Structure formats: structure tokens, C-alpha cells
Amino acid sequence: MGAPVRRVGDRGTATVLMAGVLAVVTVTAMAATAATGAVGAQARAQSAADLGALAAATQARDDALLGVSGPGVSGPGVSGPGVSGPGVSGQRTGGTPCGRAAAVAALHGTEVVACVVEAHAVVTVTVRTTDAWRARGVSRAGPAGAGSTPTAARP
Numbered sequence: 001m002g003a004p005v006r007r008v009g010d011r012g013t014a015t016v017l018m019a020g021v022l023a024v025v026t027v028t029a030m031a032a033t034a035a036t037g038a039v040g041a042q043a044r045a046q047s048a049a050d051l052g053a054l055a056a057a058t059q060a061r062d063d064a065l066l067g068v069s070g071p072g073v074s075g076p077g078v079s080g081p082g083v084s085g086p087g088v089s090g091q092r093t094g095g096t097p098c099g100r101a102a103a104v105a106a107l108h109g110t111e112v113v114a115c116v117v118e119a120h121a122v123v124t125v126t127v128r129t130t131d132a133w134r135a136r137g138v139s140r141a142g143p144a145g146a147g148s149t150p151t152a153a154r155p
């Protein structure tokens with residue numbers, strides 16, 4: 001009998017095929033995880049904007065009913081007289097509509113980028129997340145029928 005014959009053909013192709021399939025599954029799972037994180041950050045930002053705008057509009061309405069006056073507009077960074085909250089400079093703590101929006105936003109892991117109080121206690125709040133996603137949410141709140149035409153440009 002002679003030396004054994006060695007076949008070169010298909011030997012080991014299943015291993016290479018399975019390694020390729022495993023790589024595709026891993027990349028797909030990573031992409032799905034990233035997409036889920038981005039969608040979750042956007043939902044969190046929008047929820048924080050909605051809740052911040054509602055809190056700010058409630059504060060603005062209460063201030064109007066009580067005859068409390070104060071600055072109504074705050075720009076990027078939300079700093080200025082009468083505006084306060086975590087990471088926000090001001091004179092009163094949460095005593096203004098934008099201060100209340102900043103406090104609510106901070107509770108949801110976001111920060112207020114812009115807050116505009118319009119006539120009739122209509123408030124527009126823009127927030128962004130403080131994590132790596134930097135998702136943004138914008139919301140407007142106020143009494144029904146009031147302020148149907150925006151008076152301030154959104155950043």
C-alpha cells in the first residue's frame with residue numbers, strides 16, 4: 001500500500017463560513033444596539049422638553065394670575081436674571097418659568113438650550129441630552145388657543 005492520499009478540496013470551508021456568519025450577526029447586533037440608544041435618547045429628550053414646557057407654562061400662568069412679573073425670555077445657556085436651575089445661573093431658584101423648565105429637564109438627564117416665554121403664558125422649551133447622543137427635543141405649551149402663531153424663532 002502506498003502513502004495515504006490527502007484531499008485538499010472542501011475541508012475547512014464550514015469553519016470559514018461560520019466565522020463569516022458570526023461576524024455579520026455581531027455587526028448587526030451592534031448596529032441595532034446603537035440605533036436603540038439613539039432612539040431612546042431622542043425619546044428622553046422629547047419627554048423632557050414636553051414636561052419642561054408644561055412646568056414652565058404652569059409657572060407662567062401662575063405668575064400671571066398672581067401678578068408676578070419677571071423676565072420672560074432667556075436664550076442659549078438659559079442664563080440671566082431670575083432664571084435658575086441645575087447648571088443655570090440666576091437670582092431666584094426655580095421661581096421663573098424657564099427656571100422651572102431647567103429643573104425638570106435636569107431631572108431627566110437633559111439641559112435647557114433655549115426657553116422662550118411668549119404672551120398668554122405660552123412657553124417654548126428646547127433641551128438636549130447630556131450623554132454622548134446629544135439628542136434634542138423642542139416643545140411648546142400653554143393655554144388652549146393661546147399663542148397659535150409663534151413669535152420667536154427656534155434655534
